[in-house]
Amino acid sequence: MPMHVMSCFRLPKGVTNKLFSAVSNFWWSINGQTRGMHWLAWKKLCRHKRDGGLGFRVLEDFNTALLRKQLWRLLDNPESLFSRVFKGRYYRNATPLDPIKSYSPSYGWQSIVSARPLVNKGLIKRVGSGISISVWDDPWIPASRLRPTKGNGINFYPYLRVRDLMTPEKSTWNLPLLNKLFDTLDVSLIMGIPTSHFDKPDSMGWFFIKTGRYTVKSGYMVAQENPDDDGMVPFGPDIRCLQAQAWKISCTQKLQHFMWQILTGCISVRARLRARGMQIDPQCMRCGMAAETINHMVFECPPALQVWALSPIPTAINRFPIEGLFTNMAYLFWNLPNDDRMRMYPWLIWFIWKARNDKVFSNGDWDPNEIISHAAAEASAWTMAQTRQTSVRTISTAMVDTIRSGDRCQVDGSWKETDPRGGLG
Structure with missing residues (x-):
């Protein structure tokens, strides 16, 4: 860009x-x-x-x-x-x-x-002397949302400045006046704002970051708070938590993206292609018993059911697998036992998809045990690679810390003194 x-x-x-x-x-x-x-x-x-x-x-x-x-x-x-x-x-x-x-x-x-x-969405006034800050118009209250103060009744002082809320001698908050003008919540928030005995000028800060200094990342996040222009309130189940969980699964990024595609409907099964206007038969080519939806392809088709039944993933009648795609995915995400063998389910789904494609395009048939063995081997290889990578990273960090500390370190099987500046003696 x-x-x-x-x-x-x-x-x-x-x-x-x-x-x-x-x-x-x-x-x-x-x-x-x-x-x-x-x-x-x-x-x-x-x-x-x-x-x-x-x-x-x-x-x-x-x-x-x-x-x-x-x-x-x-x-x-x-x-x-x-x-x-x-x-x-x-x-x-x-x-x-x-x-x-x-x-x-x-x-x-x-x-x-x-x-x-x-x-204007994120600019907050930081109280110094309080002379330039309007009590009723400027956003200066450190609440959860950017806003000015809330009055405690009729506003008899429309041009009030923050400086007018302080005592003139010690530059501290005038508590009786605060209780008179504002509600209890705002009084507690105002009392938490530190004051200065010197005439420190008022300043401006960015509300959405702790340092108060604007960053492009925080500004973009603020601009993206309400991306929809239609203002429509969504009805029905919210699957965003499922889609977000897809990126937290312990597997490769390719499989994480594939899980997201399943939950979003971006898979070219026959029912989805028919819904997009392609004139094809929506029936499943593997079993011919129902329309090939994403849930049918992954969980309900008889070859897929055999894979799940023979795999270590526990199945239960009327619980998993069932007709609901999101229910099945939620079961895999959050309801599996705490066992290392359970982590192979992303690879199971991936090889079920590959077996389906092989059947559709090459008329090939995969044995369910073959799918399970492939998935187990890929999951085990990925887990071992992650373990080795973590070990190498830990050893590298320890070696750097040892060299920087000026202690002894082992080089070529022998211990040598290290120079405090970072080199070997």
């Missing part, structure tokens, strides 16, 4: 659409030349993995987050050359956040000020 350009200028809508199209076609294409079938809307793929997507970036929101970084620089470093040039040209007696109309503004300035809505 053109990161440098996006951090300085707002990309036109036509450019972002072309970039979207290129990435989407590459993702769904089989060989990089054909278009491929787009199983899921790009908007859903751009959701975070914990929300059922794949975490692709929405370029408009990422562009805004990068431009917000430039706006933060104008606010955070007012004495820099970058800030003084823009201040002298566009906001001499104001701040970059004030909606001031400029005569013939540059495209760079228009791009930067287009990030103002994102700034």
